[in-house]
Amino acid sequence: GRNLLSITVKAVDGGRVSRYLVSQAPQGSVFHIGEAFGDFSVPTAAPLLLLARARSRLRIGVMPLPAASRPLGAPVDLYYWERSHAGFSFREELLAMAAADPQLQVRLLATRDAQAPAARIDNVVFDSLGDVPLAQRHVLACGPDGFVAAARNRLLHHVAGFQAEAFTPPPVPAGDQGEVQLTLARSGRTLSVPRGRPLLDSLEAHGLKPKHGCRMGICNTCTCVRASGATRHLRTGQDQDEPAMPVRICVSAPTTDLVLDI
8 A cells, every 4th residue: 555644734823834734725735745854863773762742733743753663673652742632643543553562652641631630841750661761761852942941951961862853943042132243254244133043033134035944943954154153052052163164043043243154
């Protein structure tokens, strides 16, 4: 038979593609899917701890996880958070996979259940991981930025490996004040831009239209070379000042005067 993909689409306010797919695309439409992108790299035969958090009608976080678990010959534990039990995507499929494979354990956690609300990522106890403890697990976390940040703070230094992708833009740090000078190397134009604000947003505020895609630091479409100066990755908080290095301007903010090869 044919290999089929199931894709869940949320209609985002102001989103041209998502709203078209949800409300206007006629049945039978054909869409071409490009190559996958992102930073996830599943370790071969490594024990995994998969963490996914969805919001109302936002199911993207759990989508790649069933596929990631199939080829592995090591324990895989999936912790999947939703607001209510009615909101879980692929609930039956996930439970069926777990029933058929003793290496896969699925935990569906409803945080707003009226009778027994589940603990959130900050407080959940990982005490049911069987023979492979938390310290030996490789974590893949996926969900909104706040969830990913909480998972990173909770687990980064307590597990064998940690990878994450967030599907909402990172918040602007409250402590970054003032402006810096941003020079665009190709035109020689110099702009005053605020610290703490994504460079992509600042360039657009000046009427420029740099190439971009996801606006979340995943697709790499907006990547350009930082010729000099320093930036801060808004998801990880990492300061970066190496010259002639690529920078994703959708999730990077300037911390000093800066030259970009744009």
